[in-house]
Protein backbone atom coordinates (compact mmCIF):
# COMPACT_ATOMS: atom_id res chain seq x y z
CA UNK A 1 0.00 0.00 0.00
CA UNK A 2 1.36 3.38 -0.98
CA UNK A 3 1.15 6.42 1.23
CA UNK A 4 1.82 10.02 0.30
CA UNK A 5 5.42 10.40 -0.86
CA UNK A 6 6.07 6.69 -1.09
CA UNK A 7 8.11 5.45 -4.02
CA UNK A 8 6.69 3.04 -6.53
CA UNK A 9 8.72 1.64 -9.39
CA UNK A 10 7.42 1.63 -12.94
CA UNK A 11 8.21 -1.03 -15.54
CA UNK A 12 9.59 0.95 -18.44
CA UNK A 13 8.16 -1.12 -21.26
CA UNK A 14 4.48 -1.31 -20.41
CA UNK A 15 3.66 1.79 -18.37
CA UNK A 16 2.40 -0.48 -15.58
CA UNK A 17 3.49 -0.05 -11.99
CA UNK A 18 5.12 -3.04 -10.38
CA UNK A 19 2.51 -4.63 -8.16
CA UNK A 20 3.44 -3.60 -4.64
CA UNK A 21 -0.06 -3.42 -3.21
CA UNK A 22 -1.39 -6.84 -4.13
CA UNK A 23 -3.44 -5.52 -7.06
CA UNK A 24 -5.50 -3.13 -4.95
CA UNK A 25 -6.67 -0.36 -7.27
CA UNK A 26 -4.88 2.60 -5.78
CA UNK A 27 -2.83 3.76 -8.75
CA UNK A 28 -4.26 6.90 -10.32
CA UNK A 29 -1.90 7.03 -13.31
CA UNK A 30 -3.27 6.41 -16.79
CA UNK A 31 -2.97 2.82 -17.85
CA UNK A 32 -2.49 2.21 -21.56
CA UNK A 33 -3.12 -0.99 -23.49
CA UNK A 34 -1.62 -1.65 -26.88
CA UNK A 35 -4.41 -2.35 -29.37
CA UNK A 36 -4.58 -5.70 -31.14
CA UNK A 37 -3.35 -5.52 -34.73
CA UNK A 38 -4.87 -6.97 -37.88
CA UNK A 39 -3.39 -7.73 -41.30
CA UNK A 40 -5.35 -6.56 -44.32
CA UNK A 41 -4.75 -9.23 -46.96
CA UNK A 42 -5.60 -9.13 -50.65
CA UNK A 43 -6.72 -12.18 -52.62
CA UNK A 44 -5.81 -12.95 -56.20
CA UNK A 45 -8.48 -13.27 -58.89
CA UNK A 46 -8.37 -13.76 -62.66
CA UNK A 47 -10.07 -10.49 -63.65
CA UNK A 48 -8.86 -7.44 -61.70
CA UNK A 49 -6.22 -5.63 -63.81
CA UNK A 50 -2.71 -5.55 -62.36
CA UNK A 51 -2.57 -1.74 -62.78
CA UNK A 52 -5.76 -1.38 -60.74
CA UNK A 53 -4.29 -3.44 -57.88
CA UNK A 54 -1.11 -1.33 -57.94
CA UNK A 55 -3.24 1.84 -57.83
CA UNK A 56 -5.13 0.49 -54.76
CA UNK A 57 -1.90 -0.33 -52.95
CA UNK A 58 -0.59 3.18 -53.56
CA UNK A 59 -3.76 5.18 -52.96
CA UNK A 60 -5.25 3.34 -49.96
CA UNK A 61 -2.19 1.77 -48.35
CA UNK A 62 0.45 4.44 -49.02
CA UNK A 63 2.95 2.18 -50.77
CA UNK A 64 5.29 3.63 -53.39
CA UNK A 65 4.98 2.28 -56.95
CA UNK A 66 7.91 -0.12 -56.58
CA UNK A 67 6.58 -1.70 -53.36
CA UNK A 68 3.02 -1.73 -54.72
CA UNK A 69 4.20 -3.59 -57.85
CA UNK A 70 6.04 -6.12 -55.70
CA UNK A 71 3.02 -6.80 -53.45
CA UNK A 72 0.71 -7.09 -56.47
CA UNK A 73 3.02 -9.65 -58.14
CA UNK A 74 3.30 -11.59 -54.87
CA UNK A 75 -0.51 -11.83 -54.67
CA UNK A 76 -0.75 -12.72 -58.37
CA UNK A 77 1.77 -15.56 -57.94
CA UNK A 78 0.98 -16.85 -54.41
CA UNK A 79 -2.75 -16.14 -54.20
CA UNK A 80 -2.68 -13.85 -51.16
CA UNK A 81 -0.53 -11.03 -49.75
CA UNK A 82 -0.42 -8.43 -46.99
CA UNK A 83 -1.39 -4.83 -47.83
CA UNK A 84 -0.70 -3.52 -44.32
CA UNK A 85 -1.26 -3.99 -40.58
CA UNK A 86 -3.71 -1.79 -38.66
CA UNK A 87 -6.01 -1.57 -35.67
CA UNK A 88 -9.38 -3.28 -36.15
CA UNK A 89 -11.26 -0.08 -36.98
CA UNK A 90 -8.68 1.16 -39.49
CA UNK A 91 -8.39 -2.27 -41.14
CA UNK A 92 -12.19 -2.49 -41.45
CA UNK A 93 -12.40 1.02 -42.93
CA UNK A 94 -9.66 0.30 -45.51
CA UNK A 95 -11.35 -2.95 -46.57
CA UNK A 96 -14.70 -1.20 -47.00
CA UNK A 97 -13.21 1.72 -48.93
CA UNK A 98 -11.18 -0.50 -51.27
CA UNK A 99 -13.95 -3.00 -51.95
CA UNK A 100 -16.43 -0.18 -52.59
CA UNK A 101 -13.98 1.41 -55.04
CA UNK A 102 -13.33 -1.97 -56.72
CA UNK A 103 -17.07 -2.67 -57.10
CA UNK A 104 -17.64 0.82 -58.56
CA UNK A 105 -15.07 -0.12 -61.19
CA UNK A 106 -16.64 -3.58 -61.66
CA UNK A 107 -13.61 -5.51 -60.41
CA UNK A 108 -14.06 -8.57 -58.16
CA UNK A 109 -11.05 -7.74 -55.94
CA UNK A 110 -11.42 -9.21 -52.43
CA UNK A 111 -9.70 -8.16 -49.19
CA UNK A 112 -9.85 -9.84 -45.80
CA UNK A 113 -8.76 -9.13 -42.24
CA UNK A 114 -6.54 -11.48 -40.20
CA UNK A 115 -5.60 -11.05 -36.56
CA UNK A 116 -1.79 -10.71 -36.17
Ligand code: TYC
Nearest residue numbers: 043044045048049050075076
Ligand atom coordinates in the same frame (compact mmCIF):
# COMPACT_ATOMS: atom_id res chain seq x y z
N1 TYC B 1 -4.38 -11.98 -61.36
C1 TYC B 1 -4.72 -10.66 -61.87
C2 TYC B 1 -4.42 -10.58 -63.35
O1 TYC B 1 -3.72 -11.42 -63.87
C3 TYC B 1 -3.95 -9.55 -61.13
C4 TYC B 1 -4.29 -9.48 -59.69
C5 TYC B 1 -3.28 -9.34 -58.73
C6 TYC B 1 -5.62 -9.51 -59.26
C7 TYC B 1 -3.57 -9.23 -57.39
C8 TYC B 1 -5.92 -9.42 -57.90
O2 TYC B 1 -5.19 -9.15 -55.65
C9 TYC B 1 -4.89 -9.27 -56.98
N2 TYC B 1 -4.94 -9.56 -64.01
